[in-house]
Amino acid sequence: MQPSDTEIAEILDVGRNTIWRIKKRYREEGLQSALTDKPRPGQPKKYTDRHEAEVIAQACTKSPDGSKRWSLTLLTEEMRKKKG
Template structure:
């Protein structure tokens, strides 16, 4: 399964101990799953030794076979959703939160701020939880 160069690279990686724990575990999985050493370990055996599930071992070995050593060792970059509130929109949110609430209200609520941000056209949609998270990160305190 592994070439001698790949095996040497994995042994060096594990001996060094500097990479993240997930990378080291993947390297150990590949080393134990290597059939060229003469030892035959099942996925259950490897899982018992490395304290991980057989499905994880299967995924690492499959990625090695299909995509190569680098793909098996390291995680793919995660895209994630772009933030809805950027610096410009955050400034508008803080200005709105610091302004006087509508006439029929004593204070701004998170839900009211979210609705007003949509009404003013600053964002297409936003939840009150997102408003809370962004306001929590700022140092503004409209109550004082």
Template structure:
């Protein structure tokens, strides 16, 4: 049994950008914030990369692949 490749959009983040996302999520959040949120991470990634926009869902999926949950205190 085999399946044909499924259609879908290419990944929005490259490997280097995903590494930057993980490093950013593991760093201290901006001043005035206790922890990172998906929206805050997405907005920060837009500033750090050439992307015009990035959704919180894209950020959530990439973090889930790396088993990271920066919004939880007990992640560390």
């Protein structure tokens, strides 16, 4: 027996409307469309994919001495140092 939308939503910890919307997109547009987010309206991105990758790469390195992990403040300071 196939699980209900409510059961799927509970398992994935999302709302039933999310399940309904994804299933509808799958039926109307296919699997690839259902698995990816559509572009959303709003302000354009401020940073390029390359900039995002640099920040992620930095966040994956060892945090500075005296810090257990990277904070947004520490990452910002470090990225500013690198950019001069």
